[in-house]
Amino acid sequence: MKLERQRFGRYGALMVLLCVATFGGVTIAAPYVPTSDSAPLETLATRINDSARGGASNAPAASGPSSRAMRTLLARDPKNLDLAVRIAQVYMARARSESDPRFLGQAQAALTPWWSQSEPPVPVLLLRATIRQSNHDFKNSRLDLEQAVKREPNNAQAWLTLATVQQVTGDIKGAADSCNKLLPLTARLISTTCIAAVDGARGQAAKAFDSINAAMAEPESARGANVGVRTWALTLQAELADRLARPVDADRLYRASLALDSADAYTVAAYSDFLIDVGRAKEVLALIPAATRVDTLLLRRAIAAKISASPDAAQAEADLTQRFAASRARGDRLHLREEARFVLAVKNSPDEAVNLALDNWTVQKEPLDARIALEAAVAARKPKASREVVQWVVSNQLQGDKLGQLVSQARAL
Amino acid sequence: MMRRAILTLATIAWLCFTPLAQAHKASDSYLSLKVEGAKVTGQWDIALRDLDLVLELDRNADSVIDWSEVRSRHAEIAAYAMQNLDLQSRGSACPITIGDQLIDTHSDGAYAVLKLAATCRENVEALTVNYRLLFEADAQHRGLLKLETPGKGSSDSPHVVSAVFPADHGTQSFTLASGSTLAQLGTYIADGVKHIAIGFDHILFLVALLLPAVFTREGRRWVPVVDFRTALWSVLKLVTAFTIAHSITLSLASLDVVRLPSRLVESLIAASVLATALDNIWPFLPRKRWLVAFAFGLIHGFGFASVLADLNLPSSSLVLSLLGFNIGVEIGQLILVAIVVPLAYVSRSSTAYPRFALQTGSVVIAAVSLGWLLERSLNLQLMPF
Numbered sequence: 001m002k003l004e005r006q007r008f009g010r011y012g013a014l015m016v017l018l019c020v021a022t023f024g025g026v027t028i029a030a031p032y033v034p035t036s037d038s039a040p041l042e043t044l045a046t047r048i049n050d051s052a053r054g055g056a057s058n059a060p061a062a063s064g065p066s067s068r069a070m071r072t073l074l075a076r077d078p079k080n081l082d083l084a085v086r087i088a089q090v091y092m093a094r095a096r097s098e099s100d101p102r103f104l105g106q107a108q109a110a111l112t113p114w115w116s117q118s119e120p121p122v123p124v125l126l127l128r129a130t131i132r133q134s135n136h137d138f139k140n141s142r143l144d145l146e147q148a149v150k151r152e153p154n155n156a157q158a159w160l161t162l163a164t165v166q167q168v169t170g171d172i173k174g175a176a177d178s179c180n181k182l183l184p185l186t187a188r189l190i191s192t193t194c195i196a197a198v199d200g201a202r203g204q205a206a207k208a209f210d211s212i213n214a215a216m217a218e219p220e221s222a223r224g225a226n227v228g229v230r231t232w233a234l235t236l237q238a239e240l241a242d243r244l245a246r247p248v249d250a251d252r253l254y255r256a257s258l259a260l261d262s263a264d265a266y267t268v269a270a271y272s273d274f275l276i277d278v279g280r281a282k283e284v285l286a287l288i289p290a291a292t293r294v295d296t297l298l299l300r301r302a303i304a305a306k307i308s309a310s311p312d313a314a315q316a317e318a319d320l321t322q323r324f325a326a327s328r329a330r331g332d333r334l335h336l337r338e339e340a341r342f343v344l345a346v347k348n349s350p351d352e353a354v355n356l357a358l359d360n361w362t363v364q365k366e367p368l369d370a371r372i373a374l375e376a377a378v379a380a381r382k383p384k385a386s387r388e389v390v391q392w393v394v395s396n397q398l399q400g401d402k403l404g405q406l407v408s409q410a411r412a413l
Numbered sequence: 414m415m416r417r418a419i420l421t422l423a424t425i426a427w428l429c430f431t432p433l434a435q436a437h438k439a440s441d442s443y444l445s446l447k448v449e450g451a452k453v454t455g456q457w458d459i460a461l462r463d464l465d466l467v468l469e470l471d472r473n474a475d476s477v478i479d480w481s482e483v484r485s486r487h488a489e490i491a492a493y494a495m496q497n498l499d500l501q502s503r504g505s506a507c508p509i510t511i512g513d514q515l516i517d518t519h520s521d522g523a524y525a526v527l528k529l530a531a532t533c534r535e536n537v538e539a540l541t542v543n544y545r546l547l548f549e550a551d552a553q554h555r556g557l558l559k560l561e562t563p564g565k566g567s568s569d570s571p572h573v574v575s576a577v578f579p580a581d582h583g584t585q586s587f588t589l590a591s592g593s594t595l596a597q598l599g600t601y602i603a604d605g606v607k608h609i610a611i612g613f614d615h616i617l618f619l620v621a622l623l624l625p626a627v628f629t630r631e632g633r634r635w636v637p638v639v640d641f642r643t644a645l646w647s648v649l650k651l652v653t654a655f656t657i658a659h660s661i662t663l664s665l666a667s668l669d670v671v672r673l674p675s676r677l678v679e680s681l682i683a684a685s686v687l688a689t690a691l692d693n694i695w696p697f698l699p700r701k702r703w704l705v706a707f708a709f710g711l712i713h714g715f716g717f718a719s720v721l722a723d724l725n726l727p728s729s730s731l732v733l734s735l736l737g738f739n740i741g742v743e744i745g746q747l748i749l750v751a752i753v754v755p756l757a758y759v760s761r762s763s764t765a766y767p768r769f770a771l772q773t774g775s776v777v778i779a780a781v782s783l784g785w786l787l788e789r790s791l792n793l794q795l796m797p798f
Contacts, residue, residue: 031456031515031526037481041516042461042523044476068469101439102462105553112552135553293521319520326520327438330555331577 067091074110084110085123092130099265099294104131122148126157133161136334136363138169149181156185163194170365172202172396189215193233200240201367203397209240231260235267242274243367243400250274265294272300273368277402281307290316295323299338303345317346336360340372350380358385367398374406383413438521440554442546444498447561447571448589453500453507453531458517458524459546464490466550480516483525487514490525499543500531507533538596541586544578555579562589588734598737605741608720609749614682614785615713619746621689621778622651622706623753624771627761630700635771637761644758647702648750654703656746658710659717660739666718667735678715680790685709686782693775717742 034041070087077083088107095103108131114120115128129144142165148158163178179194192215196208212233238253254271257264272284284304288297290312302316324339337360344353353376361373370393377386390410393403440463446455461478465471468489470482483490491511500507512528540560547554556578561571576585588600609615627644628635638644665671689705692698698705721738760766 031458031517033515034480037479037484039480040477041480041483042465042478044462044465044471044478101553102551105439105551106466108552109548109550112549115552322520323438326441329557329575329577330438330441331579332438 067094071110079113081114081121081124084113085121085127088127092127095134097263099296101134104134107131119147122152122155122158126155126161129158129161129165133165133168138165138363141165142169149178153181154185156182156190159185160190160194163198167198167201168364168366170392172198176202187220187229188218189220189229189233193229193236196233196240197236200236200243201396201398203399205240205243205399209237209244212237212240227260231257231264231267234260235264235270238274239270242277245401247274247278265297269296269300272297272304276300276304276307282310285310295320295335296338298323299342302342306346320346333359333363337364337369337372340376344372344376344379350376351382354380354382354385361389365392367400367403370398371403371406374403374410378406378409378413381413383410386410386413440547440551441557442554443519443524443557443559444544445559445561446500446540446542447563448537448540449563450536451502451533453533453537453540455529457494457498457527457529458519459490459494459527460519460521461523461525463547463551463554464493464525467547468493478523483514483516490514491527494527494529494546497544497546499541500533501541501543502533502537502539503535505534507531507537537589539586539588539600541584542576542578543584545583548580548583552580556583558585560587560589594733597733598740601734601737602741602744604720605738605743606745606748607741608717608738609742609745612716612720614686614782615716616749617778617781618682618686618689618709618713619655619749620753621686621693621775622655622702623648623750624757624774625693625702626651626754627757628767628771630696635767638758641758644754644761648754650703651706652746652750654707655710655713656743658707659714659742662711662714663717663721663739664714664735666715667721667731671715673715675719676789678712678719680786681712682716683782683785683789685712687779687786690775690779690782693771694779 067087067090070083070090074080074083074087087110091103091107091110095101095107107127108115111120111124111127114124117124120128125144125148129141129148132138132141132144142162145158145162145165148155149162152158159178159181163175163182166172166175166178176195176198179191179198182191182194185191192211196212199205199208199211216230216233234253234257238250238257241247241250241253251274254267254274257267258271261267268287272287275281275283275287281304284300285308288301288304290301292298292301298316298320302313302320304310305313305316320342324335324342327335336356340353340356340360343349343356353372357369357373357376361369370389373389374386374393377383377389390407392398393407440460442460442463443458444455445457446453461470461483464483465478468486470478470486472482491514494511495509498509500509509529509531512530514528515526517524517526542558542560544556544558546556558574558576558578560574560576563571572589574587576587578585588597625635626648627638629638629643629647630636638647662671666673688698689709692705717738721734757766757770760770
C-alpha cells in the first residue's frame with residue numbers, strides 16, 4: 001500500500017492513507033474567541049519595501065511598488081512575462097531573507113502560465129529551477145538549468161545555480177566545471193567563491209581559503225559586490241577555516257559575516273554549529289531567539305539548550321517535534337537532515353536517526369549530510385550503514401577534524 | 414566587462430548561493446470533516462497569513478493582524494472559503510454553510526477556525542471533495558483533510574481517513590466505512606471493473622493472452638481447435654491462473670507485506686505484455702500458457718494494488734475493499750473474455766485470422782508495450798496513453 005505510484009501522478013506519493021487520527025501527531029489546543037479587538041494574533045513578516053531591512057534587502061524590486069500592488073497588476077494581466085518574473089523574483093528574495101517557504105509557492109503561482117512548459121523563457125527556467133531546488137527536486141532543477149545554459153551560455157545566474165545544485169547533490173566535478181564557466185561572466189568574487197566552495201569539498205580547503213582572501217582584497221569586490229555575495233564568501237571562508245582547524249579565524253569570519261547581515265539564517269546556523277562544536281553552546285542561546293520561526297535555527301537552539309541544560313530545552317524540543325510532524329503531515333521530505341540531527345542530538349534515538357540520515361543522504365551530499373549520517377551510524381553502532389558515506393568522505397578528501405574522527409570511529413565499529 | 418560584472422552582481426541577488434534555510438513549512442489548511450448520515454460537520458483551519466494574502470486582512474498595514482481585522486471580515490472569509498470547497502455525494506452537491514469563526518494556533522502561526530456544516534440529499538456512502546483554496550495565489554499550498562465516520566456499533570471507534578490535496582489533485586473521492594457493507598462492496602466492485610476498462614496495459618495483456626486460445630500449438634504452427642469446449646477450457650485455465658496469481662500479490666501488497674517500487678512494477682507489466690505478444694509471433698515462453706498467465710499475473714497484482722491504494726480506503730475495511738476490487742477486476746476480465754473469445758472462435762478457421770488477428774494484432778500490441786516499457790523504465794514521456 002505504500003508503493004510509490006508514478007503512473008497515477010505525483011500526488012500518489014502524497015496520499016496519507018493509513019488510519020491515523022492525527023495531523024501528524026500535532027496536538028491542537030482548543031480554538032478560542034479572542035477577548036480583545038486589539039489582541040495581536042499574527043505578525044506578518046516585514047514587507048520588504050515597507051522598512052529598511054538593512055543588509056538583507058537586496059531584492060531587485062526593493063525600491064519598486066509593493067508586492068501587493070504588483071500582484072494586483074498581475075491579476076489583471078497574468079500573462080505579462082516581465083511582471084510575473086519581477087514578482088516571482090521579489091518573492092524569491094523574500095523567501096530567502098525571511099527563510100519562509102510560503103513565498104516559493106507564491107512565486108510559483110505568479111509563473112503559472114509558463115510553469116508546465118517544457119521550454120519556458122529563460123528567466124522562468126531560472127526561477128523554476130530555484131524553486132524546484134528549494135523543494136529538493138534536484139533532478140528537474142538540474143534539467144532546467146542545463147537547458148538554460150544551453151540556450152544562454154553567458155547566463156551567469158544559470159551557471160551559478162547549476163553549480164549549487166551540482167554541489168548539493170554531490171556532483172563535485174560538475175560543480176567545478178560550472179563554476180569555471182563563471183570566470184569570464186561575472187565579478188571575480190563570485191566565481192572565486194563558487195570554486196572555493198567546490199575546492200573545500202574536495203580536499204583543498206587551504207587553497208580555497210586563500211583564494212577568497214585574494215578576491216576580497218580586490219577593489220572591484222568592495223565596490224561591486226552586494227551584501228549577499230560578501231556574506232556568502234565570508235561564511236564559506238569561516239567554514240573553511242573551521243575545517244582547517246583554525247577556530248580563531250573561523251570565529252572572526254563568522255562574526256564578520258554576521259556584521260554584514262545578522263539575519264542570514266545560513267550563517268547563523270553555521271556559526272551555531274561551530275559554537276556547539278567548540279563547547280560554546282551557551283552562546284547559541286543568545287544568538288538565536290527562542291521565538292525564531294526558522295526551523296533550522298530552532299534546531300540549533302534546541303541542541304544548545306539540551307547541552308547546556310537550559311530550562312527552555314523542553315519547550316524547544318516540543319516546538320520542533322510539532323513542526324517536523326506538521327511537515328510530515330503535508331508530505332514534505334525537506335527536513336530529513338535537520339530531523340536526523342534532532343532525533344539524534346535531542347531525542348537521543350540513534351536508530352531512527354540513522355534511517356533519516358541515510359534517506360537524506362540519497363538526496364543531499366554536503367559535508368553536513370555526511371556528518372550527521374556518520375554521527376548517527378556511530379551512535380547506533382551500525383557500521384554497514386556508514387560504509388557508503390565513509391567511502392564518499394574518503395574519496396572526496398572531505399576535510400575537518402570532526403569528520404576525520406567520525407570516519408575513524410565508523411571504521412572501528 | 415566591468416560594467417556587466419557589476420550588473421550581474423546586482424541582479425543576481427535573489428539567487429540562492431547557499432541552500433535556503435526554511436522556516437517551518439509551506440502553506441497548509443486543515444480541514445476536518447465528520448460524516449453522520451446525510452450530515453457533514455467539521456471545521457476548517459486556514460492560516461491568517463494565507464487569508465491576508467488573498468483578502469488583505471492587515472488593513473492598517475502595520476504588519477500585525479489583530480482580532481478586529483479578522484472579526485470585521487468574517488463574512489468575506491466565509492464567502493472566500495465556501496467558494497473554494499465543494500462536497501458531493503452521488504453526483505449532487507452538499508451545500509456548505511459556515512458558522513462560528515474562532516482562532517487557533519498551529520505550529521506555524523495563528524489560524525482562523527471556520528466551523529462548517531453541510532447537508533447531502535441522502536446518507537453519504539462516498540464523499541467527493543473538491544478543494545481549491547489558495548492554489549491560485551500559492552501553488553505549493555496543500556489542504557490536509559481528516560475525514561471521520563462513526564464506527565458501526567455505538568462502541569466502535571470512529572474510522573478516520575487522512576488525505577492531502579495539492580494543487581494538481583484537488584478532487585478526491587472517499588468511500589466511507591459507514592455505508593452498508595453491501596453498498597461498500599458494490600462501490601469497490603465498480604472500482605475494479607472501471608480499472609480494467611481504463612487499464613490499457615491489462616486489456617492488451619489479456620488480449621495477447623487470449624488471441625491464440627482458439628488454437629493449439631503443433632510444433633511451430635498454430636492449429637485451430639476443433640470445438641468450442643476445448644477453446645473455453647484453455648481460456649478458463651488462463652483466466653483462473655491469472656486471477657489466482659494477481660489476487661496473491663494484490664493482497665500481499667495491500668497488506669503491506671511486500672513492497673516494490675512502482676517504476677519497477679509498471680515496467681515489468683509492460684514487459685509482460687511485450688513478452689506475451691512476441692510469444693504469439695515467435696513462441697519462446699513455456700508451452701503451458703497458464704504458467705505464463707500465472708507468472709505474469711503475479712506482476713499485474715502489484716499494479717492493481719497501487720490503484721487500490723489511490724482510492725483512499727479506510728484501512729478498517731481493507732479486506733472488504735480487497736474482495737470487492739478483486740471481484741470487480743474479475744468481472745471486467747470476464748466481459749473482455751466474452752467479447753474476444755467468441756469472435757476469435759468464430760473466425761479461427763478463416764485464413765485471415767492467424768495472419769491478421771494473431772500476427773498483426775500481436776505486432777501492434779508488442780509495439781505499444783515496447784513503448785510503455787521504454788517510457789516507464791527510462792522515465793520518459795512517449796506514449797499518448
